[in-house]
Amino acid sequence: MNSILIKRRNRNVIKIEEIKKIEIVLKKKLPNELIQFLMKYSDCTLFECFYQKEGIYTMPGYIVGVSDKNPNIFDLIEGNIFYNDIDWLPFACDYGGWVFNVSLSEKTYGEVWINKFDSGEKNPFEFVSSSLEEFINGLKRVEDI
Known part of the structure; x- marks a missing residue:
């Protein structure tokens, strides 16, 4: 998995205890690549990352955290x-508030989807990539496009 350019890191990186709490609350096992990603990049602001694939254009600006x-x-x-x-x-x-998610359902486990919750669509979830690694590897800086 490629590294991500970080603009700003806050202090509260997700720890393994919080990952275990999430798994207990959801009653689901998180993909290992997601666990490693959150423990490294949680609570960060990205340095203008841009994702483009098959008509999807978006800028995931904030990695979720605990702060x-x-x-x-x-x-x-x-x-x-x-x-x-x-x-x-x-x-x-x-930057508009749409949420990137990793699927935890059996059929699509590990895939990345975006929730366009305020789009007015009946099903606001849209497929983005087959895995978190594919998604991260597809991120680019705006000036590199």
């Missing part, structure tokens, strides 16, 4: 539980 500086992973999980949807684990948000 109040960036989107809080526990708040996002609580929102998913409220809607009775525990098949997604949010890991990043774009």
Whole structure:
């Protein structure tokens, strides 16, 4: 998996104890690559990363964390539980607030999807990539496009 350019790191990186808490709350095992990603990059602001593939153009600007500086992973999980949807684990948000998720459902386990919650579509989830690694490897800086 490629490294990500980080613009700013906050202090509260997700720790293994918090990963275990997430797995208990969701009653699901998280993909190893997602665990490693969150433990390295959580609570970061990205350096203008841009993702483009088959008509999807977006800038995931914030990696979720456990602080109040960036989107809080526990708040996002609580929102998913409220809607009775525990098949997604949010890991990043774009600058407009759309949420990137790794699928935890058996059929699409490990795939990356974006939740365009305010798009007005009946199903706001859109497929992005087959894996977190493919997604990360596809990120580019705007000036490199």
